[in-house]
Amino acid sequence: MTLPKLNSLYGRIFAIFWLTLAVIVVGVVIFPNMDPRKSRHIPPEMFQHMIDSRDMLMGRFSDVDDLNWILHQMRERPGPRGPRDKHRPDFFITTLDGNILSPQIRPEFKYRALKNFTSIAEFSEKPQQKAYGKYQIAGPFPIILAKQQLLLFVGVDFEGPPPFLIQLFDHPLQLLLLVMVVSTPFLLWLAWALSQPAQRFAKAADRVAQGNFVVDPELEKGPSEFRSAGHSFNQMVGAVNAMISGQQRLLSDISHELRSPLTRLRMATGLAARKQGESVELERIDTEAQRLEQMIGELLELSRMQTDSHMSREIQPLSSLWEELLSDAQFEAEQLNKVLRYDDIPDVRISGNPKLLMSALENIVRNAIKYGKDVVDVAFVVNQQKLMVTVQDNGEGVPDSELEQIFRPFYRVSTARDRSTGGTGLGLAITESAIRQHSGSIKASRSGLGGLQVQFTLPLQG
Template identity: 65%
Template sequence: MRIPKISSLYGRIFAIFWFTMFLVLLAVLALPHLDPRIARDIPRDHLQRLMEAKQSIEKRYVNDNDLGRIIFQLEGSDRSHRDSRPRFFLTDLEGNILTTRSHKDFKLKALKNFVTSIDTPDRPQQKLYGRYMVAGPLPIKLAQQDLLMYVGIKWDQPPPFLLQLFDRPFRLLLAVMLVSTPLLLWLAWALSQPARKLERAAQRVAKGEFVTDPELEKGTSEFRQAGASFNQMVGAVNQMISGQQRLLSDISHELRSPLTRLRMATALATRKQGDSPELTRIDTEAQRLEVMIGELLELSRMQANSHVMREEQPLSSLWEAILSDAQFEAEQMHKSLSFTAIPDRVISGNPNLLMSAVDNIVRNAIYYGEDVIEVTMLEQDDQLVITVDDNGDGVPEEELEAIFRPFYRVSTARDRHSGGTGLGMTITESAIRQHSGTIIAKRSRLGGLCVEITLPLLAKK
């Protein structure tokens, strides 16, 4: 028989709860059958030994008609072995205890309670009082009188397991925990698996990988619903980005055609009429517009193409040549560029995007810095921190966050005469973000602009 799979999260929780309650109920129902403190029939082998003891006593005192002396001898015979040998008690048929000892004795009190509690005097039973077991009655004839004999003995056996549990609530709680813990661990494992799948899918989306995962739609009904909604969201975002990419591609195609015709007309006009400031300005603006469209398309492709091929690359292979070339170019402009040693670590990502991001920041610092540029690379807890400082005019404090917006130009130094399109920092920020990194701009200690990039590194092996 195949057990149906519980697909609901609440169903699993309730199933474990009721299973635990079932075990506790089973233990409660089984306790009366195992509790020696409840009167029950004497086991057959024990009853046989009691019958043999009764016959031995009858045989020993068959010719003695003094009941008092018999009782005294029976009580005296167990004085030196009261803890190890059975003690014999006699009562009349009405249940009155015949003894020469004080009735304040615990054993006699236990016997009195046992005599008054048994429902069937004609059937021998036994009952536990603390560590003392009382059994009987057995009909016996002594001194020509019909009497009843009871036997008491110290009970050295350990109490049943369930009895120990119910006598000690802490042990009962511990037993319930031991039974329920494996079930709860299984439940935690069953719940953590779809949660981890959802976490990994969210991390992929954060890295720019908009791929639906059918595994998310397995498991409990709650996680299936969440996984289906997550896949729908990823599909919608992917479709939206793809539509945006197609739109920008179409726009670029439509814009480049009239731009090409415009430049050709400008060239023909220059050939016929000669150079003029107006024609030169038209050609310059057409070139700038063409560059802007190219950078805009590059940004669009970077944002839409989330499934880039990633490679594991040493940091030095990515940026050592770029920094050396930048240092040489800075010297040609009579500026000083210095950089620290590159950490001996490995990073996972798209090499072209990572190289172009740092190259863009460094060349901006060379262009806008006055004469000093410093590049530092530090390793901090599996993260790489790249800082580029310059001593140029910098950026006003209120505009530091805005420089990463598309087409934004700083009011002081980055105007149209600098030749920028306002997309370079946006492209850099997009590349860093696609590698789960961060980039911020702040005031440099050299007086100009400081750009700080943080990227995650692969863990050391």
């Protein structure tokens, strides 16, 4: 089987899975078997040492036939009141069926430990060992003393594992909790390894949703699957950039090329009027030519604003964008004997193309000044990192059936906002395009003042 590489997402998951499984196996299966209070096999080095001790005893008492004397000698300690040598083992002798022959085993806990061990020891198996607190007994080892076949058990002082390990041995749930604690860092690392590239993708997607088409090299880092996806994402962003720029330049080129024949048309109309005199037909031709020229001019302006606008993004305060614009609009309204009222501009920052953002509000405000009777209100509301701008006038308004149509290019209603006003129907279309490019929304409704109300929402910079 070919193992996956660790630089891939699957490889990391594969490695963490097996590592976690190994921790669980060690913790739940192997670790409890290390409990010294359970009977277990004697390590080879210790086993050999005990065999040597047995052979030493058999050699020492090989010529003695008195078993009681041998047992008494094995119980003796050097120096009746001297310090006990904790490294010296205790030797106990039993019959083949487990009856204890060693006399006067002291202290009492040693006797109880030996009694318990001889009752559970499998004499037909290899010698084993088991701990009783800080005392450990091993055996049985076949031994011949006083020409009798007997069994030897060896007791030694035993430091034992730390108390917290004993606690874990006695409480499986705590052991399972420890295994979980040990494996948690590996799982957290895996979660971090997965979440970091995913968060980078989420931020990149948010930028694209806001119209900010920027190639991010950080997307091509991390596991191989994310690197591949990041590379494809950056290629897509580059392709979208090229497509949008190409379309906008095409619109600009077409609009520019239309101006030349239009200029010649107006010159020909002027020459015809000079030769033949003024007529209603020539005036109509000239009027439509002027409107066409105005329309082309606005298309060129829209094209200039939108060309690479998705790549020209800045973060700046709202006041730097709209304060002077509203002040100028207020002055112009006063010249028409109208009143423009607006709230203080919120002290917040916004990310976007300055020209488009300025044009968005300017078109709505000038439209309201143009068609309102004498009052125009501009209100700002900030809520949950969103800015809501409301512009309303007290003009004749727009029929409810046409409210959704006024943002279409070249669309004009047939009431007071008709061809006699000289509009081209591009102002609100430019506004709608600018708002949409900044991940905002815009809608029109009946104003509380009786005219038209235009309201748009934009996301703010956090």
